[in-house]
Amino acid sequence: MSKPGYIHTFSKKEQDRLLNQGQFLEPYIHRQIDFTNCRHVLEIGCGVGAQISILARKFPNLIIDGIDLVSSQISRAESTLGDLIANQRVNLKIASAYELPFPDNGYDGACVFSVLEHVDDPLAVLNEAHRVLKFGGVLYCTEVFNSGLYIYPNCPAINEYWTAFNQCQIDMGGDPDIGMKLVNLASAAGFKQIDFRDVSPILDQRIVSKPQRADFLNFWKSLFLSASGGLISEGRITSAVVSELHEEFNALIENKDTVFLYSGKQIECYK
Numbered sequence: 001m002s003k004p005g006y007i008h009t010f011s012k013k014e015q016d017r018l019l020n021q022g023q024f025l026e027p028y029i030h031r032q033i034d035f036t037n038c039r040h041v042l043e044i045g046c047g048v049g050a051q052i053s054i055l056a057r058k059f060p061n062l063i064i065d066g067i068d069l070v071s072s073q074i075s076r077a078e079s080t081l082g083d084l085i086a087n088q089r090v091n092l093k094i095a096s097a098y099e100l101p102f103p104d105n106g107y108d109g110a111c112v113f114s115v116l117e118h119v120d121d122p123l124a125v126l127n128e129a130h131r132v133l134k135f136g137g138v139l140y141c142t143e144v145f146n147s148g149l150y151i152y153p154n155c156p157a158i159n160e161y162w163t164a165f166n167q168c169q170i171d172m173g174g175d176p177d178i179g180m181k182l183v184n185l186a187s188a189a190g191f192k193q194i195d196f197r198d199v200s201p202i203l204d205q206r207i208v209s210k211p212q213r214a215d216f217l218n219f220w221k222s223l224f225l226s227a228s229g230g231l232i233s234e235g236r237i238t239s240a241v242v243s244e245l246h247e248e249f250n251a252l253i254e255n256k257d258t259v260f261l262y263s264g265k266q267i268e269c270y271k
């Protein structure tokens with residue numbers, strides 16, 4: 001199976017970053033995900049298993065299946081989730097989100113995190129999610145809205161970099177603003193009772209500790225820079241802009257007036 005166009009790459013460093021991302025985002029994106037009444041759920045595009053390990057910890061009675069198109073992601077997930085696999089709480093498969101290798105009406109719940117932004121036919125993925133869910137089954141889908149990035153004070157290099165990053169994702173067939181389209185997509189796929197929520201991480205003066213402020217901003221810096229090699233080699237951005245981006249992030253860490261909001265959206269909906 002060929003690899004999808006994927007702006008972040010499948011390197012070991014990027015796999016490590018995904019595991020770190022799972023922990024960083026947990027307080028924002030898992031707060032309202034409730035699989036208490038479910039026994040068997042599916043994560044579509046499970047990557048290296050970052051979200052499955054959180055779900056398995058939060059819902060100890062859950063059996064979780066995960067699929068991903070890329071074998072190296074599934075291999076890393078198998079080592080991350082080794083104990084859960086041995087205890088038959090987690091099953092992983094290499095498969096396409098467009099053709100889930102599961103029968104109709106089988107799952108109590110399903111979830112998708114940061115996958116629809118990378119695919120060229122997000123509706124086809126939600127159609128498949130709908131097909132494999134039982135009637136009454138719940139889907140949670142969490143995606144980015146990259147145009148919603150807000151930074152104060154203004155950071156021209158970060159803005160220039162972000163514009164190039166997002167255009168590259170569009171050119172690869174993805175949609176960096178897919179979060180805003182989740183309700184329409186879920187509705188087109190036949191889901192009902194669709195709830196739409198904001199799950200955006202934000203830094204402002206509520207985060208007081210300097211190390212915490214630095215951790216917050218350094219997390220986003222590393223996410224942005226995960227694409228920098230490709231953006232530079234394709235001539236979309238210069239290394240001078242990347243150097244300025246580092247300086248602007250450092251200045252944001254020092255500035256007590258900084259506001260940094262990365263926009264994330266989530267839906268909960270039912271078959």
Ligand SMILES: C[S@@+](CC[C@H](N)C(=O)[O-])C[C@H]1O[C@@H](n2cnc3c(N)ncnc32)[C@H](O)[C@@H]1O
Nearest residue numbers: 004045046047050068069070096097113114115
């Ligand atoms: C940003 S990662 C997110 C991984 C995981 N959901 C998480 O939040 O940690 C996106 C994943 O989607 C997978 N992916 C992209 N297109 C896919 C497709 N058509 N079918 C299955 N997986 C796909 C990629 O291989 C990658 O592992």
